[in-house]
Amino acid sequence: MSTDTSRDTNSRCVNSPGYHLACTLSGHSADVRAVAAFSKDLLVTGSRDGYVRLWQSGDLLESPIPVHCPYYVQTLAVLDSAKLLTGSSDKTVTWLDVHTQKVLCIGKGHDDVVSALSAEPASGLVASGSWDRTVRLWKHGQSLQTLEGHQASVWALLFLSETKLLSASADRTIRLWDIRTGQCEQSLQGHSDAVRALALIHTSARPDECFASAGNDGSILAWSASGQLLHRWLDVHSSFIYSLAVHEHHLISAGEDRTLRILDLREGCVVETIPHPNTVWSVAPIPGTDGDLLTGCADSCARVWTRCPERMASAEQVAEYEALLANQQNKWDQKEQIDPSQVPDAAVGLAEPGSRDGQTRLVRRQGSSDAIEVYMWSMANARWLKIGDVTDPPAESSRSNKTGYDFVFDVDVDGDAQRYRQLGYRRGENPYLAAERFLEEENLPRAFLEQIVQFLIDHVPANDLGMEKEAPSDPLTGSDRYVPLPDLTSLESNQRGRLPEFVRFESTDSYERILEHLPAAGRTRLLFSSLEPVTTEKLQVLAELLDTLPTAQVVAVIDLARLAVLDASAVHVFFANEPQTALDAVMRHAASLDASFGVQVSACRFLCNSFVHWQSAPVRRALLQRSGFILDTFTAQVNGHTPAKLWRVFTALLYNYAVLEQRCDVEKQSIQLCSESVLQSACLLGLARPAGVDDATELVSALCLLIHNPSRAKLAIAAGILEWEQIPSKIAERIRAFA
Template sequence: MASSNTYKLRCSIPGHEMDVRGLTAALFPEGAFVSVSRDRTGRVWEPNASPDRAFTERHCMSGHSNFVSCVCIIPPSEIYPRGLIATGGNDNNICVFSLDKPEPIFILQGHKNTVCTLSSGKFGTLLSGSWDTTAKVWHNEKCMMTLQGHSAAVWAVVIFPEQGLMLSGSADKTIRLWKAGRCEKTFTGHEDCVRGLAVINNNEFFSCSNDTSIRRWLLTGECVQVYYSHTNYIYSLAVFPNCEDIVVGARYHRSIRAHEEIISLITFPFWHNNFHIVPFTHSDGIIRVFTEAEDRVASAEDIQAFEDELSKATIDPKTGDLGDIKVEDLPGREHLDEPGNRDGQTRLIKDGEKVEAYQWSVSDGRWIKIGDVVGGSNQQTSKSVIYEGKEYDYVFTIDVNEGGPSMKLPYNVSDDPWLTAHNFLQKNDLSPMFLDQVANFIIENTKGHVLGQATPAGMDPFTGGARYIPGSSDNGPDLGADPFTGGGAYSSAALRQISTNIYFPKTDGVTFEQANSTQIIAKIKELNNNAPQEHRLSEDILECLERLLVSVCAPNTEPPPNMQQINSLWKASHWPEDIVFPVLDILRLAVRHPQVNECLCGEAEGIQLCNHLLSMMRPEGRPANQMLALRTLCNCFSGRHGRSLLMAQRESVLSRAADLASVSNKNIHIALATLVLNYAACLYNHADLEAKAQCLSVASRALETVQDKEAVFRLLVALGTTVASDQTARDLALSLGVNSQISKYSSVSDPAKVGECCQLVLKELQ
């Protein structure tokens, strides 16, 4: 049930020179909070010890070159026991401050447009959302991941406290759920941009939108309830400590609501809050703090002064959701003698030539003036309008301030209305408080104009036969072999007698060595005989492939490969995708040889090889090619040139490889896990946290779908190697929820190495 108490004004806090854009509770001292403003500053406020119910400015923070739009607190750490303050601004940057210093201790750069929302998680993780349509995950001073998928500005982000899950809400009307950098689910239902998100518990969250609704969602995707108690844009919402009641801030509704019941009417238009004492802000730069504690309520004089100031506000009937107004039909001031029917009810009256808006307050038993209603903006539209030498679908005339000069706003239907509004306000040096008003004006007046629509077991799994199996040895597939040497399986029971951790860190690469040369060549010749004439390999190329295969499989007894053989291999590797797999098997084996590794992975040819293998790894590609391309990449790590190539191409290689986690093929999963492990081995003792973050992300993503225990084991070794001796990587793994994700493997006894390795990784993460 909602609280029955009423929130009343506690105090008004002057200090900022322009409108306040964000507020959040500070961790120290008790009762303090942080505000950020369009005046480019942030300020820390602490409650006075005296009984005047006010707050004192602790210090002013500066660092942004343009207005500051959002703020959040990063939890305490050993280095910063009082936590940190992160602010996002219109300069596209995030400034991070300690509680006691006015200058930022570091600045996070990477977004390409305004940073408009921030959320913090455990272990120093920070999540940001921006007008550039992305969200970014930061740790310390680096961007660990960029979350891409939204098609419009990201207005809201939040981190779930336990599971390593993240949410983002966007002007594209969707909410996305992210796990380890991957979009796990998209929530649809809102009919306008999503403005706020709030976590209820580990399985549920609220969202609010410009469509005037609040929705309650399950993480599984279901919307379990929709609240329509507001009649205009809802900017934000917060959940009370009881995890049930919510407070909501909406344009022109001017109330605090707990679910559908209004618990207090506060006649003020904007809401920027994340804690249970409710501050409201306005363009005058004054922060108003509201309280339900009777002993903290402001004096009657202060409350009256506040209401007098509110009554001077102006309301646009279009954005104020007041509908079409005919002044001659409105009642006079006597209409205010009749009580309202419900808290928050709006009533318009005529006072001479003016129209005034009032709302009913149940707690006060009276109508409170909330502003004067002024005429809405006029529009002037036509097709193919020329403005400043360019052709536009629309050119609107915007009157932002009554009596001020009008301004022209050009717009094409292919443009993003929110970005257009943002740029318009910047160009004309207007307050961002008009952002929603301008953007929704565009949307309302261009409705109807849309763009074009977007566009068996035991059998050879690759040919349908039961003969050649890519990657297998003369003794059959390498399943069950020592995953790091290719030799016979070892006894975990014997290994348990060793007191040291023999699983990780792994510092050398793992390769796929097994081969059946006779069957590989026989398969190539068979496919070549049946291939169309234009795709048949010459006898010279076939001979070169055979000699090359012998050379790389017996490097100590055969002459090294020559350039003719290597060139023949490269040419043959571009065979049609339905028959190229045995050539890829030779390529897998060949890149282990020093001469081949240097030639194919060198500075000139390496990118071509990498791109070719990535093309074979497309999710819609053939499983044989996917597996062999992954194994070839793993084997490239055996040479210096291959390692340099793959480290340089890490981001694209691991991103494409991660897409194969959803393929139901255990051999592909083992190859994918091995690739992640090889990257982790190369990164051990390196301070490249961004690269380690990608390894953690791909490993976490793969563990969501991989079932094969050998693949799980290699992923566990990769995780252990990544976090070993690296506190920052460990904290990042914890923030991604890796510990809870892998805990189910700690009791696995068949094979025992899985359970043992898992226990060691969990110990490392403690």
């Protein structure tokens, strides 16, 4: 049997551009779904972890920007030299100033994931496409019109001019729109599957303006601006093509087959194949360079590729990258079983050079009778590169329908109809439990939790849901109920000397559910079969788990610690090991890029409950000395799309800090500095109140406690956080009383 697995259709041996690895951009905790380049000195990446990151010369410029957390970043586009556009699974488009890292405006209107963006810098127009099958036109954050006609998700957009726009869809068509009239002028059909990428071609090889399209059929098509099909390159990739870019006479494509391919428009063929460790989601040319490329990969990394020797990575970095490639597992997709005896030994099979770039070859691992490896010929390196090991495909029966559920949904996590995943739900079940189970079964990141919960709320009949449809509750983080707050919004009540109580989170929806999600098995679960009595052994086990477990597994442990910290004995275990207390461990998880919504809520509740020991010096010292880090961590998570539950529990934390200032007569200097930061955080929370949250008693009460003298009143204004007209009326009256 032949062991050469490459496709010959569009590849032949020509002078290779010779791309090499320049650097790897590591920092995201999930797939890098989108990349963009402002210049060689400013690169941008967007990820499923919800963050946008800015890079210069391979180094992270600033802290990650949580533009869409906890939702994921799906697409990016450059509007001008300072403005970046981002689209997300939270259904919004944002305009971000990359120099100040501030969100300038947010576009709301889509009913599903924003999956495509394109900008027209001359006019400032922005187009967004969505899984809701529509295209929207925007300017300065304002929606101008909606273009309807596609029958499936819109995956790519491209402005041809100020008045002409292209849209590509999973319905296999490309539509040409006149945005002056909002009418579709043409519907172009040429692909046999979903169309996922568009790119403008204007090169010396093709002097007349035209564009390229690509998609799930693995082919690339070239079209004239008037809609005439000019050329078809079949099977450029062996699977889906997700992104296209153009540099000079090269058309660059990124695909599911884990490769980046360089197609020479003059030669009409693929001249170079660059293997990656996983799916290549996106590619962008880097302005101001000699063709450098930026790619985003499903292995959580982005990479820069160059043809300039002075910018190439070191030999050590290249060796690390090639080791990543070699450790891939490749599923052989042919029906016939591979006979290892017919596959040549590596020493024989790799003795001769390949005949074309990207050619792949199967060989038997040296010294083995059945282990089969995959190698790819690299023209740029003039040698065979190992790109993985062949493994058997999963059994056909593994995709059978799920049983034992009242509802089974085909969930389109990636917006790709060929990748449906089955989500099972039982009547009366808490959607959070169903979502947690689904993520574990499908090995999906926790960033999808809220998205899956919302899907269930939207698709399960209200009578069959295990919760109030308007108020989903995370079973791992307990009830939202706590001791009601006194009315502190009037000056008189405060002057009468009533000392307010701290907010505490003492109850839980189900202790059994917390135990179900406790990652430690056996003796640990037996130890915590009941939390009472709270013993030193239990506290020490919790402290150890907080210190050693990864963030993705720690939510139930923090929730147990949240209950245990209310006991007086917790002071001697949780706060005795300075400088690394249990509070520090909890905050390390809360600040992690892997922190889920549940981790953040549970961490806030742990902190709130810690205030009951405010008279203990170690507890008070920990809360005050770490206050800057605590406030910065949670303030960074808060924006107009923050889940209401996290917003409320953070306001409770700020309220407790305000109460501490009222109660404590010692460490006045530390408390004063802390409370000024709390005041600023409280003002920021007022601006970022989520839609639908009408009752902000804790926040109003916290501000009324904090703004008790003219200097504090002036701080709220002088800090530039609030304008008079933005201040809630009750707070404004109180500030004016001291103005």
